[in-house]
Amino acid sequence: MELWKNGIWIWAEGYDSVNVYIDAEVSFTKKPGQTVTMAVSVDTNYAFELGGRLFFGQYADYPFDKVYDLLDLTDAAAEGENRLTIRCWHQGDDSSTVRGETAGLIFEIFADGACIAASSPETVVRPVAGYAMGPIEHVSGQLGYSFRFDSRVPEAEPVRTVLPDKPLPRRERPIRKLTLGEDEPAAVAVTGSYRENGGDTMGKRMQFASLRFGEQNRRRRFPSEDGLALRAEEGEDGVFILIDTERENAGLLSLDLDVPQEAEILVGWGEQLDDLRVRAFVGNRNFCASYTAHAGRNRFVHPFRRLGMRYLELHIASKEAVIRYAGIKRTDYPLEHEMAFSCADSLHTRIFDVAKRTLLMCMHEHYEDCPWREQALYTMDSRNQMLCGYLAFHELDFPKASIRLMAQSIRDDNMLELCSPARVSITIPSFSAIFLTQAWEYLIYSEKLTGKADTDFLSEILPVMKRIADEFIRRRDPENGLITCFPERQYWNFYEWQDGLVSSIGTVSSEDDLTYDAPLCAFVSFGLRSLANTLDKLGRADEAAYYRREHLSLNEDLDKAFWDEDRGAYATYINRKTGEKRHFAELTNALILYADAAKGARLDSTLINLTGKGGLLPVTLSHSIFKYDALMTRPEQYARFVFSDIARHWGYMLEHEATTFWETIEGAREFGNAGSLCHGWSAVPIRFYAEYAMTLDSGVTGLYECAMRPIR
Template sequence: MGRISLFDDPYAQLHADKGWPDFGTWPCRWITLPNPGAPPFVVAYRCRFELNEPATLRFHVTADERYDLFLDGVRIGRGSERGDVQHWFFETYEETLSAGPHILVARVWTLGPRAPYAQMSLHHGFLLSPQEEAFYDLIGTGRAVWEAKRLGGYTFIDPLAAWGTGDNLLLEGTAFSWGFERGEGEGWQPVETLEPGVDARRYVNDHAPMHLLLPAALPPMMERCWERGRVRHVAAVPSLQTSSLPVRQADHLIEEAIAWQQLWSAQQPLIVPPNTRRRVLVDLEDYVCAYPEVVVSGGRGATLRLHWQESLFNEPDAKTKGDRNAIEGKYFVTLWHLKEGVGDTFLPDGGRSRRFDTLWWQAGRYLEIAVETKDEPLLLESLRLHETRYPLEMESQFSCSDARLETVTPLALRALQMCAHETYMDCPYYEQLMYVGDTRLEALVTYVLTRDDRLPRKALQLFDASRLLNGLTQSRYPSRVQQIIPPFSLWWVAMIYDYALWRGDPSFIRSLLPGARGVLEYFLAHRGADGLMRGPLGWNFLDWVPAWRHGIPPDGQWGASAPLNWQLVMALKMMEALERWLDEPELAARYKRLAEELAHTTDEHFWNESRGLYADDLAHTSFSEHAQCLALLSGLVPQERYERLGETLFTSSSTSSALPDLHRTTISFTHYLFEAYRILGRPDALLERLALWFDLKALGLCTTIEMPEPTRSDCHGWGAHPLYHYFATLLGIRPARFGFDRVRIAPQPGPLNSLAGVLVHPKGSIEADFTFTDGKLQGRVALPEGVKGTLIWGGREQPLFAGTQEVRL
């Protein structure tokens, strides 16, 4: 059967008879290799056992930091799902085995300072605990006979440019323990037993820090063989230092390229002759996150390097990328220091059918295979990529009369998929970290694409777990390196509001509100005598505006910033709504009062009548779209200001701006601009600002980017937010109240003459199909059972009910 999902402590019944000192403890214990040394290192654990008759075994597995699990030499799982020490996840497996001998083997690695930033750790160890008591002493760690040995051959190398992803791997075949997954080889020794496993929700005793265990929150990551890819360049090279060598068609070895393509596409073996150096460039034809796997024979002393890149660069010092489809005259380099790229290196030992793999996946569109042989030929038997990501697919559908919008869909979807793994990520190539600001947008897109909300729920809970004593969340989590971006804590409050709106679940939301209240109290404590909130300590990042130092709005670091004050007003209003929904009228009234007071003060100090805009700073020397967006989204802009902004924001929103010093939103913050456009009823402006996304395909991109060119990252999930607006703004389908059992459909087609879509809903799907002619709407709407709503168009309303109905307004 493989992996199965659990939702509670698997040993809950065992705890009933335990006294409080042992309440929540598991029947099995963590184990370790005695004296493994300082990380980084890799350890194998094995347990040989025999069944007298066929049996089905259910067992729970975890490790610090991560593991691969093999049963009778076949990998059956990976873990542990990422969390933190107080939320340490375990996976559950169920396997039906025949009578006779069997072997369980785990490869466990602890990289310490060489680990990805997102990989947290307490101490090295492995835990396997069967569900049934009959198997405790057969396969349970700390009870059955387990042995361990340190696996040789692993060297870890700083990736530099991809600083957040963990080290590159160099695997030396002559020192590697071949066959470890089958329990083979010498050097196995008895393990050392550590503390018992303990349940995070039941353990009450007062010990030193321990891994507090929770069932895996997510399904297994998707893993499938990547079948696409085109060998675009094969060349002889003077050395494997290829970063300064441009790709030139004149150097291309056509006949050899055919053989390499057959290896790639058909796994037809290829021989690299002795004393040969080759550079092979494979275009994967899409952005891919994958585990590489190579099987080789012979080639003792050879070097086989697999490096990844999102795009080739126009210059050897990696300044610009240009057309991502182009390779001629370009360089396979990486930003900053590591000019050879990001990836892994394998050193064959000359043995037969040696399978080299990696501990973690890599990401990108281009794969550079660099190979150098010595006196022996190298037989490449197979070369595969195993694509991995969260199993997120687009269940909703959208179409309209402007084909340009649909060209964005596959790029935005792929970006979100590549940034969705055991957590959301900002980007798969450089950091692999779940930032709050990025995650809010990724979660919103998730809500309109799929009914599966497990990843957003996990994100909300982990950000709650990241909170510091002062109340703020960390900017990214899980992360072994702490970083504080105070405005991101307010986006976490917005994330809670979003989940309540699109999914409901009052008990879940109630569990998060104490943390949200703590966030708001922290910001409220930073109000000065004039009532304005001053920028708190930390990186007060808002958007990658070129004129803003480090993305901080003017006076955002220590002074009074209009965008940051309006963001706080917006968060206070969201909190008021949540408290009222959860029947906390006194708290709701307080947040309402605080929001109104701060809105009045912010309006008084930052409104510039001559400009008809809110200034960014108290001196009125800077103006931005950001301040206007957040003011409008707060819902507390005075009516006369609202009407004025409906003029000034748009008269200065084109490239021929009458106000050239109005700072523009970039990719991520344009989501909030689009929300403001919706409030003002200007979908035409939204479509105009989508021009950046419309141009991505012409640049050869497969995913949405981090920032306007020149961009660092070619794959950033926050750039997928137009998909949200296709459904929630243009088609106009949004929850009318928390829990989404009422829907408000207010399409904003602008110049579009048709809009249609199927939007996932917790109770089914909402279907809408509209045409617009001479200011009139006609079409069809279908709602799932238990859902009612209202269609709004041209100042008129039509009630909607479960089932299908024709509409005309």
């Protein structure tokens, strides 16, 4: 079956702008016994129904490397004529998940390998009149547009089919497609009436509405064919219902309800009820969409925006409504392998299980930092996710695909984009440095899990790794060998979400403010070590020796410059002009140990400091991986501390009803009440259970009767 000999890129004339929806119609005939397949690619996303099944989900890709789905339609297609309406959504501008590029759809349908239908100038296309198009509210700046859909609007007339100039798709999606679950079971938390209090966005309208609670004991479960009848109190604008799926979930909005007359329904989603409702509006974000129902029964699934949530809230502008279902259809990544961990201390067993679910909720078309607020692929976040995923899921295809996406984002300044496959105005230098280690770790685990290191892939991305490394080497100060913060406006000198380690975005550092940054130097140092190790594995000894010398010399310069004898610890910053040392943090000291820059008494002192005895600024959940790895270089002394620290912090989240682990220990209060309660980088404990609890003596770790076994 030879692809792309018939299909061409098409679109609807006049609809290549931001946030647009179009339909493309195609018919094909299936003869008895034929196998039917479809190749399809789009910018930005597609969905269609056939034989009662929903096919959806364009792989996250780049315009210069378009990826296609190869779909098996055999069971879904009926014998005889089949009619497809391929619905497409085009975002059209940049966010942290998508690059704003030229809209386009291309497809081919095959029967027993012969093309029987394809996108062409004759393909009928039309705008989807029910969707509000153009700029509307963003869910978040990182995630892009929410949606407004009006089910009353009749089908639009066809428009002229245009032929965008776009490269043909080059390769099939590298990972498995998401599964689509049934309506996720949910419980009614509360119902009542509401009154609007204004607001110029969907999120504000929901957030600011007055709620009048109804009966408190209506604990109906959904889905329910009989439905739950709601009636508004006199003088109120409509009815509301708050629904609990009872744990963190990610999936497509699904509604099944009746209204006696047409009515707008605001749909809000969130992870917690700290506001006694979902937090539909916070910091200019709108976790809210609008669906306008027609009179009668309404069934609706929105296939283009995945929701990360536990709770769903509906404000229905009707005096009456019957709810049969409101929630999501889960969109999980289909794992082939999964490990279970058990321990005599059930707290650690539970931490492993919840960390594993945290990982799963952050795996879709690529690794995501979080399913609720951003759904973006970052190097630092995904490095933790990969290390834990290798051990919990024995997964290689998924990390490999994400690493390729990140490598493809290399910019003219030799840094990676902040998020992939996106285009973002700023980037974080340390996140480019960690990529070198992330790639090396993939090579290690590919060999551990399969018996053969994936050297072909590392050879493919090696030019990107060297560009990053060479840029950092170029920026080393010729006098002291250190690297300053990146002073230009397009760089964010971020290290972790902790005081003094965040920096500011979009500013230019003055000469007086320029600092040598120990965290950056350490990230670069062990990145250079990782590159040298990779080159050794690829049989390129001379190049490996060069980068290893750079690693070792940077270590010497780090140790010499940042050690503060009075504090018995390494400082985070040195002012380039005055030489003043300031800021003492666990992260800084852990990174220097991870780079192997500390020796002798300084190493001993720093390890003790990392147990909380040195008065250092504590490390956060995500970056605790560096602290724990540093301490586990001496497990006989520090393993018990590591596992008790895990129990303390991750146990705290479980005590506060976490069903997945949070972005930071502050939970939803963080970042102006926009903290995520499901963040992939916080699955850290998995690594330490699998790598250390399972290999060290119980007397060393303090964990007894530890076992890991495959459950699929």
